[in-house]
Amino acid sequence: MEEAMRLASGLLVWVIALLILAVVIFQAVKFILLAKDAGKEIGMTKGELNSAIKTGAISAIGPSFAIVIVALSLIPFLGEPLTLMRIGIIGSAPIESVGASLGANAYGSELGSTSFNTQAFTAVVWTLCLGGVGWLVFVALATKSMSKIEKKIINKNEKNKKLMMIIATAAMVAAFGNLASAEMVKGFEYIVAVLTASITMLGLTALADKLKKNWIREWSLGLSILTSLVVGYFIFV
Numbered sequence: 001m002e003e004a005m006r007l008a009s010g011l012l013v014w015v016i017a018l019l020i021l022a023v024v025i026f027q028a029v030k031f032i033l034l035a036k037d038a039g040k041e042i043g044m045t046k047g048e049l050n051s052a053i054k055t056g057a058i059s060a061i062g063p064s065f066a067i068v069i070v071a072l073s074l075i076p077f078l079g080e081p082l083t084l085m086r087i088g089i090i091g092s093a094p095i096e097s098v099g100a101s102l103g104a105n106a107y108g109s110e111l112g113s114t115s116f117n118t119q120a121f122t123a124v125v126w127t128l129c130l131g132g133v134g135w136l137v138f139v140a141l142a143t144k145s146m147s148k149i150e151k152k153i154i155n156k157n158e159k160n161k162k163l164m165m166i167i168a169t170a171a172m173v174a175a176f177g178n179l180a181s182a183e184m185v186k187g188f189e190y191i192v193a194v195l196t197a198s199i200t201m202l203g204l205t206a207l208a209d210k211l212k213k214n215w216i217r218e219w220s221l222g223l224s225i226l227t228s229l230v231v232g233y234f235i236f237v
Helices: 002-041 046-059 061-078 080-090 093-107 118-156 158-184 188-211 214-236
Strands: none
Touching: 002 046, 002 080, 046 061, 046 214, 061 080, 061 093, 080 118, 093 118, 118 158, 158 188, 188 214
8 A cells, every 4th residue: 555655646746847858948939939039129130149048058058067966966865756846847956955954864864775665755855845836936926026116216217227227237247156166175286177157268268259159158167167067176186
């Protein structure tokens, strides 16, 4: 009986994961169509739109490697369905890893230990799902209103438009700077990896401007991540 319930539970999780995956694919296609419409409204050409989409797709390759590695490490502990549902669709790799550990510790167990039973697994599932609720609720409720507020601010005068551009740029620099600095404090190897990626990015951007080759700019982020991974690997080894 217990084995049948376990199989039914596993099948249900797989069905839910596949349904969520279908929703994500639909969202990706919908976002691309919305982005194309928005690009046309602001005067972007078809070539610029295609280049922007291609750049985004290429830039997503590098970060995906880290997610795949974390996913492979969590599958033995959490199983394929839950790992796919959380890391590949809803959450981020670092947060899901920490959340899984916290959930197991809250029950009094550890991932992969002999005491990690069905109840501990349930605690992990609840921890991960509740931890991701805030993001989903905020996006659903605040995205549209924030877009309206931004348009009102920009439409008032040219000064506000420039101010919003500065704020958006500063926010991106702060976000990535925070992520990079959090890694750099871990040791010399991490500092070298971050500096390698930064120098590679600057060099490729300058090279793209000099040669007027847009494809170099499109691949710059992915190549920067790959270069830092290679350098970091040899440093750690």
